[in-house]
Amino acid sequence: MEIIGHTRQLNLLRGFLKNNLFFSSYLFRGSEEIGKKTIALEFAKGLLCENKTFGGCSSLHQIPNERASFCLSCFDSAKRDFLMIDENFLPNQVIESDDEKAYGIDTSRAIIKFLSTAPSVSQRKVVLIDEAHLLTQEAQNSLLKIIEEPPANAVIILITDKPSYLYETILSRTLQIHFSLVSQQTIIHWLEKLVPRSPKSEVEEISRLSLGRPGQAFKFSQDKKLLMQFKKTVLQLLHFESKTIGQRQVLLKDFLETSSDLRVDMAVWQTILRDELLFSFNLADLPLILSKKRSMASGDLVKILKRLLTFSETAENFPATADACFKQVALSIPSC
CATH class of the missing domain: 1.10.8 (Helicase, Ruva Protein; domain 3)
Structure with missing residues (x-):
């Protein structure tokens, strides 16, 4: 997918490449689905490119499939100097391991092994870790050693929408680039x-x-069905405000059975309450979801929003509690 927005961050990264300014570790942070991974991949191509071009030689619109049009690194289809860590990564691609999932200690060992050897065709080696917050504590401890003392010509890019899940020592040793909503x-x-x-x-x-x-x-x-489902979710969340506790109990049963991810729903609910709060402050041009003011008092909105933020954090840290957290919030909202 093409890159949408983030002009300042793109100019910064292109400037790093143009002026040959490189850091051993980067952290791309910001909300989900705003383009962090897409930008990180294009930046990684630039780090490996002999011409230091963001997106690699192909971004120069040269003739495709023409050897002379690409530097050796960009022509390397095997990407021998690039390692992508995501949910599909298996440590045994790099080291001997029986671990069948990514983000564990063997993933960090694979990264260390990969970076310990010299680049094959590029001037450096690059590791990109998507959803870095999924790294286990053991994996983070292991990875920290190589972040603190990186091999020459090694670059690690971490991507996350939950930086608080990463050790403070990792955060303090990476160049953090924040990506805002578009x-x-x-x-x-x-x-x-x-x-x-x-x-x-x-x-x-x-x-x-x-x-x-x-x-x-x-x-x-x-996907119009997905759009309609989102709009249905918004309406269901709004209905909790106008119903009695008994009626909410009935609504809750249906909502909990049909929700695909309560943590996402709670994030949407935060936005709805924020919108209501903006309307109560006569800031009608700022809401994202709602188009008109509702009747909940601003004091009640602040209380329930604080409560929702607390329970949302609990649900994120302990996913098994998501149902209970959602119920606590839904049943504590004052009826309009």
């Missing part, structure tokens, strides 16, 4: 090119409901 107008301009036949009202709605995340906007534009 503006609605930027997403609208992109969607108008992506789905030119869609009505303007639909494009604007998708942009608004994507909450500043191009990845989510893309999914909504390609």
Whole structure:
């Protein structure tokens, strides 16, 4: 997917490449589905490229499949100097291991083994760790050693939307680049090119409901059922405010049975409450989801939002408690 927004961050990364300024470890942080991984991959290509071009030689629009058009590193289809760590990675791709999942101690050992050898075709070796917050404590401890004393010509890029899950010592030893949500107008301009036949009202709605995340906007534009399900979720969450406790008990049963991820739903709920709070402060041009003011008092909104933030953090740290956390919040909201 093409990169949407993040002009300042892109200029910074291109500047690093152009001026030959390299750090041994980077941390790309920001919300989900805003383009961190896409940008990290393009930056990694630039780090490996002999011409130090963001996105590699192919981004120069040279003739495809032409050996002379690419530097040796960009032509290397095996990507021998690049290691991608994600949910599909298996440590036995690099070392002897029986571990059948990524992000454990053997993943860190694989990274260390990969970086311990000299580059094959590039001037450096690059490791990209997607969803770095999934690294176990053992894995983080092991990885910290190589972050503190990196081999020559080694670069590690960590990507996360939950930096608080990483050790403070890792955070302090990486160059952190924060990626913000993308503006609605930027997403609208992109969607108008992506789905030119869609009505303007639909494009604007998708942009608004994507909450500043191009990845989510893309999914909504390609899957109308997903968009309708999201709108249904918003309406269900709003209904909790207008029902008695007994009625909420009935709504809860259906909601909990149909929700695909309560932690995501709680994040959406935070946005709804934020919108209501903005309306109560007469900031009607700032809400992301709601289009009109509701009747809950601002004091109650602040209390329930604080409560929701606390329980959302608990659900993130202990996923098995998500149902209980959601119920606690839903049953404690004052009826409108």
